[in-house]
Amino acid sequence: MNVIEVSGLTYRYGQFVAVAGVNFTVRQGEIFALLGTNGAGKTTTLEIIEGFRKPADGRVRVFGLDPFADRPALSARTGVMSQQTGLIGELTTLETLNLWAGLTSRKDSARSLLSTVELSHRADVPVEKLSGGERRRLDFALAIWGRPPLVILDEPTTGLDPESRQQLWETVEHLRDTGTSVLLTTHYLEEAQALADHVAIMHEGRIQVAGTLSQVLSEQPARITAKVPDVELPKLLGEVSLDNGQLTVQTRDMQADLYELLLWADRNAIRLHDLNATQASLQEIFLAIGKA
Numbered sequence: 607m608n609v610i611e612v613s614g615l616t617y618r619y620g621q622f623v624a625v626a627g628v629n630f631t632v633r634q635g636e637i638f639a640l641l642g643t644n645g646a647g648k649t650t651t652l653e654i655i656e657g658f659r660k661p662a663d664g665r666v667r668v669f670g671l672d673p674f675a676d677r678p679a680l681s682a683r684t685g686v687m688s689q690q691t692g693l694i695g696e697l698t699t700l701e702t703l704n705l706w707a708g709l710t711s712r713k714d715s716a717r718s719l720l721s722t723v724e725l726s727h728r729a730d731v732p733v734e735k736l737s738g739g740e741r742r743r744l745d746f747a748l749a750i751w752g753r754p755p756l757v758i759l760d761e762p763t764t765g766l767d768p769e770s771r772q773q774l775w776e777t778v779e780h781l782r783d784t785g786t787s788v789l790l791t792t793h794y795l796e797e798a799q800a801l802a803d804h805v806a807i808m809h810e811g812r813i814q815v816a817g818t819l820s821q822v823l824s825e826q827p828a829r830i831t832a833k834v835p836d837v838e839l840p841k842l843l844g845e846v847s848l849d850n851g852q853l854t855v856q857t858r859d860m861q862a863d864l865y866e867l868l869l870w871a872d873r874n875a876i877r878l879h880d881l882n883a884t885q886a887s888l889q890e891i892f893l894a895i896g897k898a
């Protein structure tokens with residue numbers, strides 16, 4: 607089942623086209639990561655899905671509803687963590703959650719949620735005295751309050767230390783495993799690589815690459831590298847470059863080329879020093895898009 611459907615989405619700030627015909631779907635129970643360069647249009651896209659902005663063109667449906675027209679109905683089913691925090695400095699962490707409990711129809715336990723985001727020891731501390739990372743975790747707790755079926759997170763781990771980031775990832779994975787759909791943006795590629803079932807990479811208002819992680823990664827050639835002696839190389843499918851004994855093969859069939867290379871080394875009694883075979887990383891794809 608599709609929880610979010612976006613087709614032909616376009617948005618303009620005055621004359622400037624920030625989102626230019628974007629299409630994607632988020633299915634129930636998956637983590638979908640929207641990646642992209644700065645100013646690519648990710649936050650604008652999320653704000654339209656959250657019902658805060660009206661598209662200039664195209665169609666957006668969340669649980670089959672129009673988020674701009676049906677925002678009140680959707681807000682009960684959607685937890686949102688924005689880039690900017692809307693917390694009240696004088697309230698304590700626990701008071702903030704209790705205030706939230708009165709504002710939403712979803713039910714939860716403030717104490718148990720504080721434990722989930724590892725803020726139990728900060729329950730009675732005013733928000734203005736929390737660190738940036740602690741505020742981010744409180745924002746996250748508000749977004750997942752009452753386990754809404756859809757959670758939208760705009761750069762949720764910015765400012766978190768590695769341990770807190772890991773802990774947030776585990777909570778997000780647990781939400782997904784219990785049927786929640788998660789749409790998130792991130793600048794941390796390893797985050798998308800660790801978490802996402804589907805990714806889309808935006809650049810200048812458009813989605814340049816999209817699919818499951820393995821689909822996106824397999825679109826880029828893999829790379830085999832090794833140090834080789836000055837002996838005639840075997841015929842390989844990939845693109846071969848040789849620089850001062852350093853062999854690099856960019857290939858779409860890593861298994862076939864690796865097999866040929868190992869066979870060649872064996873026949874010629876060659877030891878392949880520093881042999882390495884790796885799939886393209888999301889980072890390489892991302893950089894290629896940014897340069898295109």
Ligand SMILES: Nc1ncnc2c1ncn2[C@@H]1O[C@H](COP(=O)(O)OP(=O)(O)OP(=O)(O)O)[C@@H](O)[C@H]1O
Nearest residue numbers: 619622623624642643644645646647648649650651
């Ligand atoms: N209120 C606004 N008025 C005018 N232009 C805006 C406004 N908000 C965003 N923009 C422009 O729209 C484009 C898309 O911005 P958006 O915040 O959606 O990008 P983003 O992908 O979330 O960027 P980042 O990764 O840097 O947060 C940018 O060029 C930005 O400068």
